[in-house]
Amino acid sequence: MNRIYFDNAATTPLDKEVLDAMLPYLTTHFGNPSSIYSYGRETRLAIETARKTVAKLLNAHPGEIFFTSGGTESNNTAIASAVRDLGCKHIISSPIEHHAVLHTVEHYGSDDVTYSYVKLLSDGHVDLEDLEEQLASHEDRCLVTLMHANNEIGNLLDINAVGNLCKKYNAIFHSDCVQTVGHYPIDLRKTPVHFISGSGHKFHGPKGSGILYVNDNIKIHPFILGGGQERNMRAGTENLYGIVGFARALEIAMKDYEKDSAYIQSLKTYIIDALRKNMKCVSFNGDAEGKSLYTVVSASFPKTEKSEMILFNLDINHICASGGSACTSGADQGSHVIRAINNNPNLVTVRFSFSKYNTKEEIDTVVEKLKELV
Numbered sequence: 001m002n003r004i005y006f007d008n009a010a011t012t013p014l015d016k017e018v019l020d021a022m023l024p025y026l027t028t029h030f031g032n033p034s035s036i037y038s039y040g041r042e043t044r045l046a047i048e049t050a051r052k053t054v055a056k057l058l059n060a061h062p063g064e065i066f067f068t069s070g071g072t073e074s075n076n077t078a079i080a081s082a083v084r085d086l087g088c089k090h091i092i093s094s095p096i097e098h099h100a101v102l103h104t105v106e107h108y109g110s111d112d113v114t115y116s117y118v119k120l121l122s123d124g125h126v127d128l129e130d131l132e133e134q135l136a137s138h139e140d141r142c143l144v145t146l147m148h149a150n151n152e153i154g155n156l157l158d159i160n161a162v163g164n165l166c167k168k169y170n171a172i173f174h175s176d177c178v179q180t181v182g183h184y185p186i187d188l189r190k191t192p193v194h195f196i197s198g199s200g201h202k203f204h205g206p207k208g209s210g211i212l213y214v215n216d217n218i219k220i221h222p223f224i225l226g227g228g229q230e231r232n233m234r235a236g237t238e239n240l241y242g243i244v245g246f247a248r249a250l251e252i253a254m255k256d257y258e259k260d261s262a263y264i265q266s267l268k269t270y271i272i273d274a275l276r277k278n279m280k281c282v283s284f285n286g287d288a289e290g291k292s293l294y295t296v297v298s299a300s301f302p303k304t305e306k307s308e309m310i311l312f313n314l315d316i317n318h319i320c321a322s323g324g325s326a327c328t329s330g331a332d333q334g335s336h337v338i339r340a341i342n343n344n345p346n347l348v349t350v351r352f353s354f355s356k357y358n359t360k361e362e363i364d365t366v367v368e369k370l371k372e373l374v
């Protein structure tokens with residue numbers, strides 16, 4: 001059975017070269033990085049080398065990179081720290097963030113901390129005028145948490161414009177970059193941001209590996225208490241092979257960026273053209289052909305008795321796609337993102353997301369199948 005995997009925004013397969021880099025740290029190089037003898041010294045060196053690699057690729061200082069368990073932990077930490085340590089009394093976010101941000105904002109935005117959402121333009125982009133008005137209307141310090149790229153519709157944020165507004169109003173800026181770290185060159189020395197989150201499994205690295213970038217100019221307190229790991233900030237024996245895998249995956253992603261991004265963009269253009277040609281009823285969500293991730297296409301079709309079962313039927317036909325984020329795959333309870341940008345109960349939505357391992361032939365097969373299923 002040949003399966004077609006078009007859900008790379010949910011997760012990606014591990015690259016063979018990444019596995020090769022990790023394997024010694026699952027077998028022979030097993031020392032606890034905190035141990036002082038040779039086993040420990042060799043694994044400590046692997047972690048610090050990984051940190052330097054990641055920092056260099058993102059143009060940050062090694063001291064600004066903290067290894068975490070993934071995007072969710074990084075988002076939680078950034079938001080919690082901004083409220084607890086940096087004096088943020090109001091949080092500005094958007095209704096189309098990942099739940100790892102939305103639920104955290106709701107959690108911390110209670111009692112003496114408030115929160116609000118920016119307005120969205122009709123194509124799903126953040127209304128920067130509204131953001132500025134909201135920043136100007138708060139005397140207390142704000143935290144702005146806005147994602148760099150939306151995982152469901154692909155819209156890309158002008159992270160520099162948002163960062164500059166935050167600077168103007170002395171706000172703290174966190175960006176969930178889970179869909180862009182490893183997919184775009186990011187130069188943190190030139191990007192006005194205090195925190196970014198990244199996740200290894202979105203670019204052919206291991207699951208359960210991530211980073212939180214914390215700009216040197218801000219000082220936050222430890223986020224997990226215990227031992228002195230991660231320079232006293234995140235206690236617990238390090239996810240050694242995950243960290244090694246994260247760094248190797250990022251290295252490969254950045255080395256091959258030009259080639260891979262052009263190829264994946266060509267797949268995106270190809271499926272949009274093929275769907276338009278073959279299915280007149282299709283519409284695309286967000287700014288699909290404008291400022292948008294090259295990996296993601298969100299397509300909607302009229303809701304009928306048949307099309308309502310589309311994800312289920314794609315699955316039966318060995319095609320893996322989702323209705324939105326990973327949590328809504330399969331049993332589609334409707335996506336908060338799609339609801340926020342196009343509140344149309346008469347449509348069903350499918351997200352296709354691609355990697356370097358997909359082909360145009362797979363797209364042809366999927367489009368043929370969709371003609372039967374819609």
Ligand code: PLP
Nearest residue numbers: 070071072098100151176178199
């Ligand atoms: N943020 C975004 C935009 C995501 O797409 C995801 C993963 O689906 C996450 C955060 C959570 O990342 P992780 O799975 O590494 O916890």
